[in-house]
Amino acid sequence: MARYGMALDYKSCINCKACESACKEENGILLGADKHRIWVGVNDIAGIFPDLSIGSSSFEPSQCQQCDNAPCQEVCPTSATYYDDNGVVRVNPDQCILCTYCMQACPYDARYIDDRTLTVDKCNFCSDTRLANGETTTACQATCPTKVRIFGDLDDPTSEISQVLRDREHYSLKEHLGTKPKLFYLT
Amino acid sequence: MQLSKYLPYNKHTLKSFFSFERTPLNMFMVGLSFALVGMLGFGIIEYLLQGHHAYGVTRQHAWGLLIAMYVFFVVSSTGLCIISSMGHVSNIKAFQIIGRRAIAGAIIMILSGFVVLVFEIGHPVRMVIYNVLTPGFTSAIWWMGTLYGLYLVFIILEFFFLNNENHKYSKIFGLSGLIVGLAAHSNLGAVFGFLVARPIANGVFFPLYFILSAMVTGSYLIFLIYGWRYKMKFPPEVEHMLHTLAKVLGLLLAVLIFFEVWRSLTAVYGGMPERADIAIHMIMGANFLVGEMLLGILIPFTIIIISKGKAIKTMVYASVTGMVGIFFMRYDLVHDTQLAPMLNLKIREYSVAPSLVEYIPTSTEWMISIGALGVSFIMYYTADKFFNLDHKESDIH
Numbered sequence: 001m002a003r004y005g006m007a008l009d010y011k012s013c014i015n016c017k018a019c020e021s022a023c024k025e026e027n028g029i030l031l032g033a034d035k036h037r038i039w040v041g042v043n044d045i046a047g048i049f050p051d052l053s054i055g056s057s058s059f060e061p062s063q064c065q066q067c068d069n070a071p072c073q074e075v076c077p078t079s080a081t082y083y084d085d086n087g088v089v090r091v092n093p094d095q096c097i098l099c100t101y102c103m104q105a106c107p108y109d110a111r112y113i114d115d116r117t118l119t120v121d122k123c124n125f126c127s128d129t130r131l132a133n134g135e136t137t138t139a140c141q142a143t144c145p146t147k148v149r150i151f152g153d154l155d156d157p158t159s160e161i162s163q164v165l166r167d168r169e170h171y172s173l174k175e176h177l178g179t180k181p182k183l184f185y186l187t
Numbered sequence: 188m189q190l191s192k193y194l195p196y197n198k199h200t201l202k203s204f205f206s207f208e209r210t211p212l213n214m215f216m217v218g219l220s221f222a223l224v225g226m227l228g229f230g231i232i233e234y235l236l237q238g239h240h241a242y243g244v245t246r247q248h249a250w251g252l253l254i255a256m257y258v259f260f261v262v263s264s265t266g267l268c269i270i271s272s273m274g275h276v277s278n279i280k281a282f283q284i285i286g287r288r289a290i291a292g293a294i295i296m297i298l299s300g301f302v303v304l305v306f307e308i309g310h311p312v313r314m315v316i317y318n319v320l321t322p323g324f325t326s327a328i329w330w331m332g333t334l335y336g337l338y339l340v341f342i343i344l345e346f347f348f349l350n351n352e353n354h355k356y357s358k359i360f361g362l363s364g365l366i367v368g369l370a371a372h373s374n375l376g377a378v379f380g381f382l383v384a385r386p387i388a389n390g391v392f393f394p395l396y397f398i399l400s401a402m403v404t405g406s407y408l409i410f411l412i413y414g415w416r417y418k419m420k421f422p423p424e425v426e427h428m429l430h431t432l433a434k435v436l437g438l439l440l441a442v443l444i445f446f447e448v449w450r451s452l453t454a455v456y457g458g459m460p461e462r463a464d465i466a467i468h469m470i471m472g473a474n475f476l477v478g479e480m481l482l483g484i485l486i487p488f489t490i491i492i493i494s495k496g497k498a499i500k501t502m503v504y505a506s507v508t509g510m511v512g513i514f515f516m517r518y519d520l521v522h523d524t525q526l527a528p529m530l531n532l533k534i535r536e537y538s539v540a541p542s543l544v545e546y547i548p549t550s551t552e553w554m555i556s557i558g559a560l561g562v563s564f565i566m567y568y569t570a571d572k573f574f575n576l577d578h579k580e581s582d583i584h
Contacts, residue, residue: 077328098239100250104525108529119309178383
């Protein structure tokens with residue numbers, strides 16, 4: 001079994017939001033500002049003209065961090081949130097009672113309510129729609145025009161993600177919380 | 188099988204059930220109760236039509252007024268249970284007379300809490316099934332829910348044996364209810380305290396504070412219930428009980444002030460992001476200053492201090508402001524926990540980066556939350572009609 005993770009070469013992001021669209025299309029995510037599994041965060045240019053700080057402007061594509069120690073899984077009262085065999089944090093909609101405790105516990109705002117099933121939904125690395133069919137990429141990765149995303153098996157030393165994480169400096173979000181995220185931002 | 192053989196109750200016809208003294212205050216309470224239940228009904232219809240879209244909750248503020256009101260009710264229930272246990276479990280003589288009425292109140296309050304919760308949890312039936320089939324033992328909600336279920340069973344049995352004047356078993360189930368209730372209630376605090384992502388809530392404070400504020404709430408409710416029962420003309424043993432309770436309440440409020448002061452100072456000190464900024468926002472707000480502090484603590488505390496606990500009639504009125512304050516405490520607890528956005532970057536064009544998360548309860552939330560008070564009033568009226576909640580000689584032992 002694999003242990004999937006994703007590296008993001010976020011400085012290459014051009015905020016085209018193709019990943020957001022591909023995710024919605026691939027996974028049938030409903031329209032609406034709050035209904036998204038992934039997103040691109042924007043750091044606006046700081047300062048007042050003409051003293052603008054161009055360097056402060058950046059884009060930060062993000063999604064569920066697929067934590068190895070996921071707070072959302074820990075707090076779920078009915079074990080609806082679970083780790084699958086590939087280490088992906090997933091939700092079983094049949095067991096979710098919509099108490100939304102996981103939405104409180106997630107430090108990344110990665111969860112939302114899916115109005116189709118009336119349960120909490122989140123990114124699952126396209127486990128249902130792509131990985132289950134034998135594909136090895138996620139929709140957001142496949143569509144990215146600037147190749148920001150590198151998806152693969154962290155336990156396989158020959159995978160592209162393992163190599164890039166060996167070669168390049170990277171950080172994860174809110175690491176101090178002990179969540180052990182499997183999303184890595186390449187610097 | 189005759190139920191009255193096992194559980195003594197007063198038999199009523201429909202006419203005798205609805206008969207009561209037509210005083211202006213009673214008529215007002217009848218009108219208020221039906222208005223509140225009507226509001227609840229209207230709110231439920233709105234919820235059934237629109238689901239959670241009828242509420243003002245969002246992705247960033249997933250818990251709203253209904254959760255606050257649920258906490259309000261279960262805090263009240265646990266508080267009544269703790270205060271009543273001082274009598275028939277701890278054998279403090281002054282409080283032995285309140286057992287039956289307080290435990291009836293505790294049952295009513297937790298049932299009212301469940302009424303609110305049913306309309307907040309998306310799948311309450313599924314919750315009962317999977318709580319058993321696939322329990323999440325690391326979840327504070329699982330422990331809280333399971334223990335509260337057990338607590339309800341114990342306090343119902345306690346009430347049953349109190350009503351049968353079986354003081355041996357009422358004491359056993361009273362002690363069981365107290366222990367399980369304390370565990371359940373501190374777990375409710377831990378529901379917030381375990382949130383590592385939210386520094387303003389994370390830590391040991393809430394599990395302890397919940398027990399303390401439950402005792403304060405229970406005391407206010409005892410004042411209100413007895414003020415209503417005797418219409419301010421208290422018999423000597425009740426007067427003695429309320430005098431003693433006022434002194435206990437004074438001490439509890441002093442400790443609560445101490446808790447609040449140190450919680451605020453430790454939260455602000457050092458300027459830690461997502462804690463200090465939220466704490467400053469919180470303690471500078473009217474909800475905290477007027478609602479929690481003035482109404483909830485300072486007015487009753489001042490009356491107790493000035494009168495040395497003797498102004499029990501004034502304390503009945505002060506308990507109304509106290510309960511309003513307690514409501515603010517519950518609302519602030521839920522709201523302030525979610526104030527800091529978990530995602531600090533803007534993700535939509537033509538917007539700004541999120542600062543504090545906004546939340547305004549909708550009319551549906553208000554109708555269900557406040558309307559549930561009507562359910563409490565009607566359940567209390569029914570309990571008072573069917574059972575002899577007044578103390579007897581044999582209660583004091």
